[in-house]
Amino acid sequence: MYIEKINSPQDVKALNTEEMKQLAQEMRTVLIKKLSIHGGHFGPNLGMAEAIIALHYVFNSPVDKFVFDVSHQSYCHKILTGRKDAFIFEDKYDDVSGYANPDESEHDFFNIGHTSTSVSLASGLAKARDLNGGKENVIAVIGDGSLSGGEALEGLDYAGEFDGNFIIVVNDNDMSIAENHGGLYKNLKLLRDTNGKAECNLFKAMGLDYVFVKDGNDIEQLISAFESVKDIDHPVVVHICTQKGKGYAPAEKDKENWHWCMPFDIETGRSKFEFDGESYDDITVNYLLDKMKNDKSVAVITSGTPTVAGFTKEKRDIAGKQFIDVGIAEEHAVALASGMAKNGAKPVYGVYSSFIQRTYDQISQDLCINSNPVTIIVFAATVFGMNDVTHLGIYDIAMLSNIPNLVYLAPTCKEEYLAMVEWSMSQRKYPVAIRVPGNGVVSNPNYKPIDFDNLNKYSVTKEGGKVAILGLGTFYQLGESVADEIKKQYGIDATVVNPVYITGTDKDLLAELAKTHDVVITLEDGILNGGFGEKIARFYGKSDVKVFNYGLKKEFLDRYDYNEVLAENHLTKEQICEDIKDFI
Amino acid sequence: MYIEKINSPQDVKALNTEEMKQLAQEMRTVLIKKLSIHGGHFGPNLGMAEAIIALHYVFNSPVDKFVFDVSHQSYCHKILTGRKDAFIFEDKYDDVSGYANPDESEHDFFNIGHTSTSVSLASGLAKARDLNGGKENVIAVIGDGSLSGGEALEGLDYAGEFDGNFIIVVNDNDMSIAENHGGLYKNLKLLRDTNGKAECNLFKAMGLDYVFVKDGNDIEQLISAFESVKDIDHPVVVHICTQKGKGYAPAEKDKENWHWCMPFDIETGRSKFEFDGESYDDITVNYLLDKMKNDKSVAVITSGTPTVAGFTKEKRDIAGKQFIDVGIAEEHAVALASGMAKNGAKPVYGVYSSFIQRTYDQISQDLCINSNPVTIIVFAATVFGMNDVTHLGIYDIAMLSNIPNLVYLAPTCKEEYLAMVEWSMSQRKYPVAIRVPGNGVVSNPNYKPIDFDNLNKYSVTKEGGKVAILGLGTFYQLGESVADEIKKQYGIDATVVNPVYITGTDKDLLAELAKTHDVVITLEDGILNGGFGEKIARFYGKSDVKVFNYGLKKEFLDRYDYNEVLAENHLTKEQICEDIKDFI
Missing domain, CATH: 3.40.50.970 (Thiamin diphosphate (ThDP)-binding fold, Pyr/PP domains)
Incomplete structure (x- = not known):
């Protein structure tokens, strides 16, 4: 040897x-x-x-x-x-x-x-x-x-x-x-x-x-x-x-x-990792293939990572010319999508959070200044995703949500995700990005679609008082569990809100909440800096409402244990309950 | 005809x-x-x-x-x-x-x-x-x-x-x-x-x-x-x-x-626009040429806009191999700079705010994850700069300041600007960006350099009470005039702060201010969303301090009159004074 x-x-x-x-x-x-x-x-x-x-x-x-x-x-x-x-x-x-x-x-x-x-x-x-x-x-x-x-x-x-x-x-x-x-x-x-x-x-x-x-x-x-x-x-x-x-x-x-x-058996080459649950990849590819069949102007774009939206070789063959792999070329992918939308097509660009960073200017200039109706689906945008320092999915809110004209949506369950994709592909006014939840596929059979055209209207999912919890996307379920914990510990029925829109502030609702709530908690699956919660803090800056923003510190994490990271950032229901103790 | x-x-x-x-x-x-x-x-x-x-x-x-x-x-x-x-x-x-x-x-x-x-x-x-x-x-x-x-x-x-x-x-x-x-x-x-x-x-x-x-x-x-x-x-x-x-x-x-x-005389070809004042271009090129003479490892990089930092043909000839025009290739420029810094050189990349958008991922991945000591000088980063919708300089704070490891500095006068460039080029720990003031060259002979290594320590330039004004970069002088107006209208001696660091929050100072101030005003020359002021609002979220964030709305402006834009965003000293009336 x-x-x-x-x-x-x-x-x-x-x-x-x-x-x-x-x-x-x-x-x-x-x-x-x-x-x-x-x-x-x-x-x-x-x-x-x-x-x-x-x-x-x-x-x-x-x-x-x-x-x-x-x-x-x-x-x-x-x-x-x-x-x-x-x-x-x-x-x-x-x-x-x-x-x-x-x-x-x-x-x-x-x-x-x-x-x-x-x-x-x-x-x-x-x-x-x-x-x-x-x-x-x-x-x-x-x-x-x-x-x-x-x-x-x-x-x-x-x-x-x-x-x-x-x-x-x-x-x-x-x-x-x-x-x-x-x-x-x-x-x-x-x-x-x-x-x-x-x-x-x-x-x-x-x-x-x-x-x-x-x-x-x-x-x-x-x-x-x-x-x-x-x-x-x-x-x-x-x-x-x-x-x-x-x-x-x-x-x-x-x-x-x-x-x-993934780990595999050397003899057979068979993967030892059997994922038999539902995944957003499968949900997405099935939905889009169905769309394509009925509308030849629907096309899916990838920049060198074709399976990002579930398009395995077999599915790509079904999609035919309605599937476009531009190779590793994220900038081109966004501009191509903008041009396609301008000329009447319905492009959907599937991309990982970490790689959408490669196309900030194209999203701003080629797409958003021109307000073309492109749908961008952002995968692995979560602390629960890839955890190498070069592949983190925790910066996209800060990057995307401050670009004018973009509508960035945060679904909280499978049904809402599909309703958002459906809406985005049917409208002709806005560039839309959709942040795929990072906490697995949660189904909510009671989900009622809203009219997404009514931009920046948050959904109150549980009415209460004193404490309001804005749980964005992946962290919506954490918000529900925080509400349960608050009920348990303090006997307070907290209000729970699904903000839906990462890119907008529902001023009417926030003003209304101020009348009957002392504390507003925001939860987001990404860094706090430049994120969603800070906009809520800005809105309430002149009011007596106390705002607690929860999310991740601005830092480059590397090969982390997400439970440790969540605890360090006070992102457990117990920590949050404890934090607000003196304010209710 | x-x-x-x-x-x-x-x-x-x-x-x-x-x-x-x-x-x-x-x-x-x-x-x-x-x-x-x-x-x-x-x-x-x-x-x-x-x-x-x-x-x-x-x-x-x-x-x-x-x-x-x-x-x-x-x-x-x-x-x-x-x-x-x-x-x-x-x-x-x-x-x-x-x-x-x-x-x-x-x-x-x-x-x-x-x-x-x-x-x-x-x-x-x-x-x-x-x-x-x-x-x-x-x-x-x-x-x-x-x-x-x-x-x-x-x-x-x-x-x-x-x-x-x-x-x-x-x-x-x-x-x-x-x-x-x-x-x-x-x-x-x-x-x-x-x-x-x-x-x-x-x-x-x-x-x-x-x-x-x-x-x-x-x-x-x-x-x-x-x-x-x-x-x-x-x-x-x-x-x-x-x-x-x-x-x-x-x-x-x-x-x-x-x-x-610019407008010119057709007969002679001579420009009708005579700019005889001092400019940051001249200040920069003179400073850097002097540096180059004494240190062969200093090099200036441009991506196809050589005069951005004052490097006219004549000055480029003086710089010789220490001036690098990579052509229109902003991504390459940042990665090149990172590589140069890694191997012992002192690269300075001069770039317009609007074009730095083209290299978000390289700043994050090639530069900041690797913490290489590159100096980026960001020009025309201001509401007073180019005003075509495709060339705005009001988004760079939101884009750059949320990237981990980057130190983004906001000088308020010529002397501070040069002290920052000097510090940045002498240290080997941080990627640094410096936001050239957009309100012309202001000289402050009384400026005292601070130790910039002491990251995120804001400078209190005028001590007062009740109201504190954080005037970032270009808007520092606006902050001073707001303080004067508050004195005139309400008889209050406001505290004035030069935050210096766009990328950090001086928690000690902010906590100290909370003891003797009811109102904190932030002023920044860029969009509010994802910007500096929101971080201050987040910090004070749980306190009784009232925070007023001033900056620009998140929107694509086109061919605007900046006075109108400032007024629409309540960015005059009179408007700001009026806004805080009920809070002091």
Whole structure:
């Protein structure tokens, strides 16, 4: 076993080619085992084993600097840079994050988790090196669908004019999470088909030098290519063709489903995680497919994460031309949707909270200034969602809800969610975003749809006095339980309100509440700063009503236990009851 | 005169080539006159006269649909679509906006003002057409530096896979606002030099068909090219080479300074607007050039608007490699800066408030999660700045200040501004943004620098009681005048506070103020929603202190009189005094 003896990249340099090949197999074995138990990014890492060995063999990390795009393909880099134990020993699996992390190692330079950033970040390392007279190599590694993102393309364009050492390794595995989308991938295919010899070459057209590696899983070819560009005095792209999921048959065959995995059985490849409940993905895809059947102007857009709204391969095939995967290109997705709405279509853009951050300006300028009727469905917008620092779903209220003209809705149950989607797709006046609840699918058979056109009218769901609780979206049920606790502890019948609209203040209702309530509590599943509750506090600023805003602190959380986070932010019914004790 | 008879594109179709050439000259004459009196985008419009005539001659607007990028090159389109009077008659100059505007004409489809959006927006029109079985041509017009923006490149990549009619006219005038930056412009030059015949072709590499027009100011060549692509069944780029500023000698010669103009003397080309006061541009460029001289790791970054921080051509030459124009590529600019800071450089990114919107995710992910010491200087972040709906500077507080780890500072005078820049560039812990005051350069010789490392400590500049006024940044002086008015009207010595930090709440001070003050007033130069004042309201939510938040309503303003806007939002000292009357 070589892997056990690798404590730093220096140990890689001591191996011969055959030993490196063996090391690649060993890395695959530990990766497959760890991922079968722990889950994580599967295909991207299996495909990059040889390339990462070759990079560490040729270059001298951390003096030479690697920046991995998304960094979901950097597990092998972690193995080779002193972190192998976190892949070999089950009790140490959680010692490392799933992404690059400077706190773990001097071989990592950035926390990275969103796509398409490596070229730009690495170009900054290179520019600073040149200003300060350094000599090291700077290497960006990009691929796996990331090239289509605007930031990556801006970065390549900048790199094409850069006048010093800069090496961009394009890991071309012919895939994004699902199949690749975008015209540039036709050029990558042409380059693959011509052994890199086609004159028409995207990278050269961007002003970059170019080297082609036919088999990006062949250690010798890789070492030879990397040695040829080491210490180069200008920017160059090394285009390597790898096989996503290499070394595990089910993943080689079904690349999309093995991009990321839950714990699975190695023998059969079957997932150990059986989710048999109802999910908002299923609810959404079923609703939208039905809509599409009856209205050819309905179309669903994704930016490289097709299953976000439940559109598995099978469902995408049913949707046909009414399903549009633009590739990783969130900015384009929003502008496309705005244009479609303007010309009479009914576009629905499904996107994760963390990734909608990539399109603030398009939502403001392309969409909201133009008031086009687009429906955006925001998934994983919750403290209960992804918990890596780069994939949090707790900032979207602050980001979206302060953009004029947008109607941002917070459903509290399945029935309300569907009523909102229905309304949004039927109206032609507003850009609408809908925040999918983060606390699982709650059904409320007694839910009565309201006329959402009557903007910013909150729903009083339980009438009471003294204390009013505004429970937004995911936290509506918490609001109900707080009301029960208040009844239990203080004998007070609190009023419970479903605000419905994140983007508006129901001034009439708030003024009315002030007459019979001393305390107003707001609850929201996101950071408090820039959020919903602060608007309520502003409204009551001049009144005698006491306002208690509950939500999360403005901070970057990382791999947290949500119960701990909720407790730290006083988001339990007991804490809230205690907080208001002296005010009732 | 033909121009006087053009009431719709139909009237263009009745002209022969010679008459169209004459019309182009007439349009130039009225444009030069209007712009000499009114100011506006100069070079981009003069260069596009023939192309816009040819587009309207060949296509059938508004059934066929044009989308102009930035739409600062659409003045001639306005002339030909029923809006000529706004260019011919001085008393009607303000009847049209400086950008595309659907409220003005059925020939405009979007309000557009930011760059790089036309391909994506137009692709949406095309996709909706195909879903609904339409047959019209959809034409995006892009150029003038816009191609390097991430959204444009995402849009081209999508277009390369589109399977219906879609025509992209690339207006290649070899310029952005200043000279072009980015490797792709080398490819445009290669294409110009080879009459479009070079095999290496960015557009083909993106999957697009391609047509070259050598002289984009030649009506016949243009008509021939557009006729060849009319009703095409797949996406195609028509690359036309135009001369920016064509027809006005000073603009042909000095393209950068004639991109946009203030009123000028037609004979001499000299600006009639003489600004002889001190400006934050001058203060910034002088300070930074001095820094650069003594520290080679200092570098200034712009994304296609080099003069934003005072870096005219002459100053850029002095800065040399320490000045980086990345082209229109805001996302890349932030990531580049983060990378530079990580590797020991001291990057300063100068950007307008309206354009920083284009890089929310990069500020959050590439910069703030990584806590790299970048200095961002935010210009025109004020109600007193640009007043077109697409160029407002009133949203940046809501956008930036809710991102964790960022330190966003609001200086109140020149001395404080320079102290903040100095501190930001000397520390290595925080990403810092500084909001340049919008009320002109105020000097306060008595200003005493504080230790900004002591985060979120507000400065009490005048001690008093009963009423405390927190005047943020630009509105600090308004705060002082409100205090004077309160003294005059009510005989109360109000406390005046300079909050300094937009991103933090000074809880100790606020708690202290609560002991001796009944009313706290916040003043901020931006929308209230998601802003500074709401945090203060949240803090005091449970107390007896009454909080009055002043700022702007969340709305898209367009071509407003700022005095009217201030009055509508109760932002005069008299209104504020009146508002608090019953509370003191």
